[in-house]
Amino acid sequence: MAIDLPREIALKTIYDINEKGAYSNIALSKQLESNTLKDVDRAFVTDLVYGTIKWKLTIDYIISNFSSTKLKKISPWILNVLRLGVYQILYMDRIPESAACNESVKLSKKYGHAASSGFVNGILRNIARKKNSISYPDKQKDPVLYLSVKYSHPDWLVNEWINNFGVEFTESLLISNNEVPDFTIRVNTLKTTKEELISNFRESGLEASEGRAVDEALVLKNPGSFLKLDVYKAGHFQVQDESSMLPSKILDPKPGELVIDVCSAPGGKTTHMAQLMNNKGSIIARDIHEHKISLINEASERLGISIIKAQVYDALMVDESLVEKADRVLVDAPCTGYGIIRKKPDIKWSRTMSDLKEITELQLKILSAASKYVKPGGFIVYSTCTIGKEENRDLVERFLTNNKEFDFCGFNELLPEVLREYSGNGYIEIYPNINKIDGFFIAKMRKRG
Structure with missing residues (x-):
C-alpha cells in the first residue's frame, strides 16, 4: 500500500499550517526543499496546499454537514486528511x-x-455522490454567513468589509481573493532589457507577457523552478508583484540621493529603488531581524547592486545620526496583509479583529520615527499590502494631524496610466478585484522646505 508522496507532503504541510501556525509559504518551501520532486509534482503539492488552506472554512462546513462527529472531536491528522480529500473532490x-x-x-x-x-472513506464517498446538491446558507436572510461559507473567509472579516465597502464590492473582493494571482517579475534594467529577457525566457521554453501596469513588470506563465534559470542566477529579474513595485516608483528616488528604507526585508522594494537610481547614490536598508538582512544582501549581490547598506535596526527607534539627512524615506509598514490573501491564504485564519489596534499603533510609531529622517523639502512614502481605512487613510491622517510640517504630495504623473483614476490627493488604494494586482495602499508626503 504505497502512499502517494506528493499528497503526503501536502498533508504534512497543511498540518503544520493549521495545527502549528506555520506560515504557508515557509512551510511549503521547507517541505519542497526536503523532498526531490518533478516540477509537475511540485506544482501539484503547491495546488493542494494553497487550495486546501484557501477553502478551509467552506470545506469544514461541508464536512460538518456529512459527519456525525463534530469537527473538534476529529483527530487533527484525520481532519486534515478529510480537508485534503474534499478539496480534490470539489475543486x-x-x-x-x-x-x-x-x-x-x-x-x-x-x-x-x-x-x-x-x-x-464513508464521508468522502458520500460527499462525492452528493456534491451537486450541497446547500449553502441563505444569502437574503444572512448575507454575512452566506458570503463567509460560500467564499471561505471568516465571518468577522466579511462583516468588516461589508461595513466598509458594501455587499456587492465585498463579494467581488472575496471572489478575487480565491483566484490564482499572476506570477509577476521585475526586469532588472541594470543588467538587461525587457525585450532581451522575454527572448531569453522563450529560449528556455517559458512564456512571458507584459504586466498590467508597471513598465518593468512581466508575467511568467508556468514558471516552474525559476530559481534554476540562468537568467535568475545572473540577476536579470526579481520576483515581485506589480503593486509592490509602485511604492518605489511613487517615492521616485534620484541618482545620487540618500534614501532610507526602514522596513526593507526581503529587499524587493529596496533593490527596485537602487535600480531606479541607476545604482548611484546611497540606500540604507534596515530590518529588525538579523536573518532577513542576509536576504537583502543576497538579492543585492545577485542583481548587481552596490549602493545598498543593509543594517539590523529597530524601526521604532529614532537614529539621531540620520535626523533630517535623507532625501527620501520609505516606510513599507508591517500590516494585516489582507491585500495579499490570494498569495497567502492562511492570513485569513491567523489574524483576528483584536490585532488591528495593536498593529495600527505600531505602524504610527514607525511612521513617526521614520519621518524624523526626512530633510526639509524631502519626501516620505507610507505603504501597506492591506485594505481598509484603519491601517491606511485613517493612519496617515493621524500622522499628518500630529506632524504639521508634512503635507500630502500628489503623484499622478508617476503612476501608470491605467491606475491614475484610482489615485486620490496624495494616496492610492489598489484592490485585487478592481485592478487585478495585489491590494495595496500607498501615500506620499513632503516635508516643507
Whole structure:
C-alpha cells in the first residue's frame, strides 16, 4: 500500500499550517526543499496546499454537514486528511474522485487508527455522490454567513468589509481573493532589457507577457523552478508583484540621493529603488531581524547592486545620526496583509479583529520615527499590502494631524496610466478585484522646505 508522496507532503504541510501556525509559504518551501520532486509534482503539492488552506472554512462546513462527529472531536491528522480529500473532490476537476478517496484512505491508515480509514472513506464517498446538491446558507436572510461559507473567509472579516465597502464590492473582493494571482517579475534594467529577457525566457521554453501596469513588470506563465534559470542566477529579474513595485516608483528616488528604507526585508522594494537610481547614490536598508538582512544582501549581490547598506535596526527607534539627512524615506509598514490573501491564504485564519489596534499603533510609531529622517523639502512614502481605512487613510491622517510640517504630495504623473483614476490627493488604494494586482495602499508626503 504505497502512499502517494506528493499528497503526503501536502498533508504534512497543511498540518503544520493549521495545527502549528506555520506560515504557508515557509512551510511549503521547507517541505519542497526536503523532498526531490518533478516540477509537475511540485506544482501539484503547491495546488493542494494553497487550495486546501484557501477553502478551509467552506470545506469544514461541508464536512460538518456529512459527519456525525463534530469537527473538534476529529483527530487533527484525520481532519486534515478529510480537508485534503474534499478539496480534490470539489475543486480539482482533473483528479478522479476515486483517486481522491482512495489516496485519502491510505493516508488515514498511516496517520490515524484502525477505524479512521472507514470514517474517511464513508464521508468522502458520500460527499462525492452528493456534491451537486450541497446547500449553502441563505444569502437574503444572512448575507454575512452566506458570503463567509460560500467564499471561505471568516465571518468577522466579511462583516468588516461589508461595513466598509458594501455587499456587492465585498463579494467581488472575496471572489478575487480565491483566484490564482499572476506570477509577476521585475526586469532588472541594470543588467538587461525587457525585450532581451522575454527572448531569453522563450529560449528556455517559458512564456512571458507584459504586466498590467508597471513598465518593468512581466508575467511568467508556468514558471516552474525559476530559481534554476540562468537568467535568475545572473540577476536579470526579481520576483515581485506589480503593486509592490509602485511604492518605489511613487517615492521616485534620484541618482545620487540618500534614501532610507526602514522596513526593507526581503529587499524587493529596496533593490527596485537602487535600480531606479541607476545604482548611484546611497540606500540604507534596515530590518529588525538579523536573518532577513542576509536576504537583502543576497538579492543585492545577485542583481548587481552596490549602493545598498543593509543594517539590523529597530524601526521604532529614532537614529539621531540620520535626523533630517535623507532625501527620501520609505516606510513599507508591517500590516494585516489582507491585500495579499490570494498569495497567502492562511492570513485569513491567523489574524483576528483584536490585532488591528495593536498593529495600527505600531505602524504610527514607525511612521513617526521614520519621518524624523526626512530633510526639509524631502519626501516620505507610507505603504501597506492591506485594505481598509484603519491601517491606511485613517493612519496617515493621524500622522499628518500630529506632524504639521508634512503635507500630502500628489503623484499622478508617476503612476501608470491605467491606475491614475484610482489615485486620490496624495494616496492610492489598489484592490485585487478592481485592478487585478495585489491590494495595496500607498501615500506620499513632503516635508516643507
